[in-house]
Amino acid sequence: MNEAAALRKKFSELIVWERVKRREKILLAALSYAFIGALLFLPGRRLLPAINPFYFPGLAFALFAAGHFWLRPWSDKDSVFAFAALDRALRLDERALTAAEIVQRGEATKAESYVVREAAKKLQAADVRTLFGREWSWHAFAAPALAALWLALLWLGVGADFGAGTTPRSVAEKVRQFSEELAQKAEAQKLAESVKIARALKAAADERLSGKTGDEKFGQNLTSIEKRLEALAPGGESDFDLGAYTREELAALKAELEAAQGRLRPSPSAGEKELLERLQSLPRAGEAMKRAGGAMENMGPGELRKLLERLEQESAGELERRSLADVQQFLSLLLKGDDSGDVPAEAQIRGRTAQQQTANQDRSGGKGELPGDQPGAKGGAARPPTARAGAAPRVTGALGEGGGSGVTWRGEAKAGESKIPEQEAPASYRRQMEEELAAEKIPPALKETVKKYFLSLGSDEKNRR
Amino acid sequence: MQASAEVPERMARARRSFEAVKAELGRVVVGHENLIEQVFVALVCGGHCLLEGVPGLGKTLMVRSLAAALNLSFSRIQFTPDLMPADITGTQMLTEDAAGKKIFDFQRGPIFAHIVLADEINRATPKTQSALLEAMQEQSVTVAGKGHRLESPFMVLATQNPIEMEGTYPLPEAQVDRFFFKLLLEYPNREELGRIADLTTSPPPPALNRVLDAETILKIRDWVREVPIASPVKDYAARLILATHPRMNGRLPAAEKYVLYGASPRGLQSLVLAAKARALLSERPNVAFDDIRAVALQSLRHRIILNLEGDAEGVTAEKIVDGVVAGVPEIE
Numbered sequence: 128m129n130e131a132a133a134l135r136k137k138f139s140e141l142i143v144w145e146r147v148k149r150r151e152k153i154l155l156a157a158l159s160y161a162f163i164g165a166l167l168f169l170p171g172r173r174l175l176p177a178i179n180p181f182y183f184p185g186l187a188f189a190l191f192a193a194g195h196f197w198l199r200p201w202s203d204k205d206s207v208f209a210f211a212a213l214d215r216a217l218r219l220d221e222r223a224l225t226a227a228e229i230v231q232r233g234e235a236t237k238a239e240s241y242v243v244r245e246a247a248k249k250l251q252a253a254d255v256r257t258l259f260g261r262e263w264s265w266h267a268f269a270a271p272a273l274a275a276l277w278l279a280l281l282w283l284g285v286g287a288d289f290g291a292g293t294t295p296r297s298v299a300e301k302v303r304q305f306s307e308e309l310a311q312k313a314e315a316q317k318l319a320e321s322v323k324i325a326r327a328l329k330a331a332a333d334e335r336l337s338g339k340t341g342d343e344k345f346g347q348n349l350t351s352i353e354k355r356l357e358a359l360a361p362g363g364e365s366d367f368d369l370g371a372y373t374r375e376e377l378a379a380l381k382a383e384l385e386a387a388q389g390r391l392r393p394s395p396s397a398g399e400k401e402l403l404e405r406l407q408s409l410p411r412a413g414e415a416m417k418r419a420g421g422a423m424e425n426m427g428p429g430e431l432r433k434l435l436e437r438l439e440q441e442s443a444g445e446l447e448r449r450s451l452a453d454v455q456q457f458l459s460l461l462l463k464g465d466d467s468g469d470v471p472a473e474a475q476i477r478g479r480t481a482q483q484q485t486a487n488q489d490r491s492g493g494k495g496e497l498p499g500d501q502p503g504a505k506g507g508a509a510r511p512p513t514a515r516a517g518a519a520p521r522v523t524g525a526l527g528e529g530g531g532s533g534v535t536w537r538g539e540a541k542a543g544e545s546k547i548p549e550q551e552a553p554a555s556y557r558r559q560m561e562e563e564l565a566a567e568k569i570p571p572a573l574k575e576t577v578k579k580y581f582l583s584l585g586s587d588e589k590n591r592r
Numbered sequence: 593m594q595a596s597a598e599v600p601e602r603m604a605r606a607r608r609s610f611e612a613v614k615a616e617l618g619r620v621v622v623g624h625e626n627l628i629e630q631v632f633v634a635l636v637c638g639g640h641c642l643l644e645g646v647p648g649l650g651k652t653l654m655v656r657s658l659a660a661a662l663n664l665s666f667s668r669i670q671f672t673p674d675l676m677p678a679d680i681t682g683t684q685m686l687t688e689d690a691a692g693k694k695i696f697d698f699q700r701g702p703i704f705a706h707i708v709l710a711d712e713i714n715r716a717t718p719k720t721q722s723a724l725l726e727a728m729q730e731q732s733v734t735v736a737g738k739g740h741r742l743e744s745p746f747m748v749l750a751t752q753n754p755i756e757m758e759g760t761y762p763l764p765e766a767q768v769d770r771f772f773f774k775l776l777l778e779y780p781n782r783e784e785l786g787r788i789a790d791l792t793t794s795p796p797p798p799a800l801n802r803v804l805d806a807e808t809i810l811k812i813r814d815w816v817r818e819v820p821i822a823s824p825v826k827d828y829a830a831r832l833i834l835a836t837h838p839r840m841n842g843r844l845p846a847a848e849k850y851v852l853y854g855a856s857p858r859g860l861q862s863l864v865l866a867a868k869a870r871a872l873l874s875e876r877p878n879v880a881f882d883d884i885r886a887v888a889l890q891s892l893r894h895r896i897i898l899n900l901e902g903d904a905e906g907v908t909a910e911k912i913v914d915g916v917v918a919g920v921p922e923i924e
Contacts, residue, residue, distance in 0.1 A: 204923075207824050211923055220871075220880035225822040238818040241599035242877045 130247035131230050137247075138210070138227050141255045145209045146201055148261060157191035158184075159266040162273035169280055180281060184274070213250075216258050222246040298461060299345060303332035305457055313450060316378060317443070320359055321450040327352050328454070346462070353458045356451055369445040377446050380411045382566060384439045557581050603875045606636070606812045610873045612803040616661040619797055621654045623784040630775055630890055631658060631749070633869045636812045639772020639862065640728050640748040642713075642763075642894060649777040650788075651751045655709045662809065663802035664706035664745065671716035673759065677723035681733040682740075698735060703727050706743060706806060710750035714760040721767055724748060728770045745809045765853075765897065772862050773887075774894035812872070819868035821879040824923050829863045829884050831924065835916040836896050846915045850902030855895040862891040881922045889913050 165184040178186070210224045217223075226246035229239045306328035313321030331348035334340045340348070369377060560581040563569055569577050610632050617628050627643075631654070634641045643651050652668070659666030669680055682701030689695050702708065703724070713721060727733050731742045750771070752763075768774075780788060791797070834842045837854030847854065867883035874883075889910060896909040 207923055211824070214880075220876055220878070220882065221822055221825055222878055224824060225820050225878040228822050229820065236818060236820075237596045238599050238815075238877060239820045240596065242820050245877055 130244045134226055134243055134247045134250065135230050137250045137253070137255070138223075138230065141209055141213060141259075142206055144255050144259065145205070148259070149201065149205070151261070152264060152266070153195045154192055155264070155266040155270055157188050157195065158270045159273060160191050161185075161188035162270060162277050165277050166273065166280065169277070169285055184277065212259065213253075213255070217249060217253060219246065219249055222249065297336070299332045299335035302328055302349070302461070303336065305454075306332060309450065309454060316381065316446055316450075318447045318450050320447055321454070324352065324356065324451065324454050327355075349458055349462055353455065353462065356455045356458070359451060369441055372442075372445070374446070374449060376411070377442055377449075381439070381442045381446060383409050383411050384435070384442065385566070553581070599877060600875075602811075602815050603872055603877065605808075606815060606872050607875050609804050609808060609812065613658070613661050616800050616803050617654065617657050619800065620657050620791065621650055622787045622791065623780050624650065624654060624777065627654070627775055627777060628658075629873075630773055633866050633873065633887070634772045635662075635745065635747055636809060636816055636873075637772060637862075637865045637869050638745065638747075638813055639865070640750070640770065642768065642771040642774045643749060643751045643777060644754055644774065645751070645777030646755055646779070647753060649779065651777060652709060652711060655707065655749045655751075657800060658749075659707040660800040661803050662707070663805045664809075665743075666707045666709070667702035667705035668709040668711060669702045670711045671713050671720070673715060673717060673761075675716045675720045677720050678735075680720065680723045681727070681735055684736050696736070698738070698740065700740070701733075703733060704740075704742060706745055706747065708746075708748045710748055712753060713750040714752045714763055716761065718761050718764060721761065721763060724750075725767055725770065728767075743806075745806055745813070768894050769856050769858050771894060773866070773890040775890055816865065816869045816872050819871050819879060820877070821864060821868065825867075825879050825881055825884060826864065827924075828881055828920070828922055829860055829867070831920050832863065832884070832888060832892070832916055833857075833860045835920050836892060836912060838899075842920070844915055844919045846907070847912055850898055850905070850907045851896055851912060852899040852902075853897040855892045859892050859895040863887060866891055885917050888917050892916075 161184045164187040165180070168178075168183050169180060206227070207224065210227045211221070213219065213223045214221050222242060223246050225239075226243045229235050229243055235243060306325045310322060310325035310329065312318075313325055328349075331340075331345060331352065334348070335342070335345040372380065560577060564574055564578065610629070613632055614625070614628050618625075621628065631641055635658075643655075645651055656666060656668070669675070678701065680701050680703050682699050682704065684696040685699045686694055687697045708727075710724065713724075723733075727742060727746070728748050731744070731746050733740050733742065752760075831842055833855045834840045835844050835854075836847050836851060836859075837843055838848045838851045840854065843854075863884060864879070866887035867879045870883045870886055871877070871879045876883075892913045893909045896912050898907060898909065898912075902912075
């Protein structure tokens with residue numbers, strides 16, 4: 128083998144080795160930049176839902192590497208740099224550079240042949256891999272650290288909620304929150320079945336959250352509760368058309384009946400007239416009974432009492448039915464996997480309540496019972512406070528003396544003339560006030576204010592006279 | 593592709609020749625080792641040198657000694673304002689031939705020598721200075737329409753005094769560009785002054801030996817041209833030249849600001865040829881980047897013309913060349 132062939136082989140080794148190193152360098156750099164890109168992409172991954180964040184580094188790596196190899200392929204200039212580096216490393220005074228050119232050209236003068244021989248002699252023992260070992264750039268050190276950081280952040284779920292506005296909630300958490308609200312509401316309204324279902328839901332959610340059960344078991348528990356609900360679905364005809372009542376109306380009716388329980392049955396010997404008088408102090412019950420049985424004046428005391436009992440049972444049953452329907456709807460959405468909304472069941476409950484209220488307001492001519500802004504005019508449609516599942520009815524108003532304090536009462540507008548004579552109205556109001564206070568429907572802090580107000584109604588009347 | 597043993601032999605011979613000349617000159621010339629090397633490089637490249645230095649630094653002595661050591665004919669022309677071109681090139685004289693017939697005979701001027709010392713060249717008028725142009729470039733003179741070839745090797749070593757500028761005629765750019773190198777003589781240091789005192793106040797040293805002949809010099813000239821140079825090295829030299837230009841791609845900021853005209857293509861020839869000679873005299877078979885850098889200053893300094901701003905700010909061509917050498921990467 129002559130010097131030229133030996134030199135050609137040596138140069139070939141050098142170029143191959145340099146290309147390998149360059150390739151490694153590019154791949155490492157691409158890997159580092161891919162992970163940097165993946166880390167930057169992580170917080171905004173919700174914005175690009177089409178890209179699975181797990182695949183992002185791979186995609187970015189392929190893109191960077193391909194781009195680099197395509198834009199900067201190995202060129203003659205890179206070879207020149209490699210030969211120049213060889214000259215510098217072995218102090219060859221550009222012999223390698225010159226010899227490489229001569230060898231490539233093939234033909235050579237005497238002087239050129241001598242350069243080739245000199246270069247071959249100097250490079251004979253040189254091992255290019257030892258001479259130009261791998262030099263690890265920061266990419267090599269950064270890539271594993273960046274990969275670990277990316278995996279950790281991915282595992283911690285960083286960025287999964289970016290743009291969603293709220294923290295992610297598991298299904299179990301949603302179920303538990305719903306069950307707590309349901310329990311609160313059901314206990315307030317004394318709905319036994321709803322309380323049981325709420326407890327069952329809470330137990331299932333707690334088991335899942337504490338890790339005692341897995342997703343599968345949790346799903347099974349919810350399915351069994353749903354089946355239980357289906358079995359509980361109450362049926363039967365209603366005499367009182369309670370389906371047209373809003374949830375608030377039903378709750379108010381039930382509370383009214385419970386509060387008046389003692390007074391409606393003072394003694395078995397109580398007369399019809401006395402019973403009728405007392406019924407007149409219960410506007411909702413009276414209205415419901417009127418719808419169901421016609422004129423109460425034509426009923427006997429026994430008949431009236433039976434009707435009242437049935438009304439009480441049916442109002443409680445209707446509230447229970449609606450409460451269980453809400454649970455059923457919530458569970459059905461949950462089990463279908465329709466988790467697009469954050470709290471779908473609650474939203475739907477609220478939505479339906481609002482619809483019913485609107486329908487109710489429409490029935491009452493769109494007018495509320497609030498005082499109007501102008502003398503002699505009624506206010507706009509009353510806007511009851513938003514009802515959350517299980518939330519107790521609230522009275523709104525400002526506390527304190529002087530200024531503008533008021534109490535808002537919700538109720539249907541009643542058409543027609545008042546049946547209570549004007550002289551008896553304050554006494555009637557006071558009686559109602561006492562009932563409401565006794566029934567604890569007035570917040571404690573407002574009880575005194577309410578009491579003073581109704582007492583003052585009579586004194587004002589006296590003063591005027 | 594078999595290498596001949598001739599190449600290392602001729603490299604060694606060139607080196608030996610240079611060492612011999614240097615040693616011989618060292619007997620009478622104190623210091624100026626670099627200068628001697630550069631003059632020798634110019635000689636083996638077939639170039640001419642412009643030596644600049646204050647009086648008394650040994651310019652004339654060095655040139656005279658060089659001619660003596662090289663076994664070459666030598667002539668000295670003292671340039672004065674009244675010097676005529678014919679005083680340099682020679683003239684037609686009316687003489688009689690053997691038959692007594694009157695004929696014009698060409699009487700050769702002092703230019704007809706191997707080594708010509710053009711002392712204080714800037715004291716002659718431009719007309720006279722230009723008499724050297726053809727000789728330096730074509731190595732021939734034309735008198736009365738007839739060309740006369742100058743013997744090889746032919747080398748002009750011109751000197752000029754940078755401090756006495758009154759009554760001088762600065763060399764035109766075209767003529768300056770024809771000098772292969774412009775060399776500056778530095779003032780001797782204390783030790784060298786002592787040696788000068790010894791040499792000049794004691795009995796004169798024996799005459800110099802003739803260590804090199806014209807034939808060898810011409811051979812070395814051929815060998816210089818055969819020294820291989822890689823394309824990237826050539827490209828580096830070319831980029832250095834371009835970097836001196838104020839309006840070329842690859843120019844440097846200093847050149848753009850202070851240079852009126854950059855180095856000519858003769859500068860590139862000088863750069864590459866001198867680098868080859870340096871490689872040969874260093875017994876290296878090819879030109880290295882270092883060779884280019886080593887000869888850049890003497891090859892380019894007289895080829896860069898500064899603008900008014902450069903002159904006003906005291907920028908020198910040397911600074912521009914240094915900046916170019918420092919600023920241009922070897923491989924691009």
